[in-house]
Amino acid sequence: MSGGHNFREDRDSRVKNRYFHKQVGFVDEYGRPSCVGCGRCIEACPASINIIEIISRIREEVKV
């Protein structure tokens, strides 16, 4: 974050916050996820995490 702030010290809580914000919190607030599936984060991810594939799998498993 700008200014060097880190409100979530551990990686797990940062990942959890990111996914919940985009896929749950935003849906609750605005009726749709904030991820538009553009794939830019997939190209930039150093761990090759594919958010679109992960969300698709989760939605399939929980039938959201």
Ligand code: SF4
């Ligand atoms: S695919 Fe990644 S970069 Fe694109 S909107 Fe979704 S989270 Fe953001």
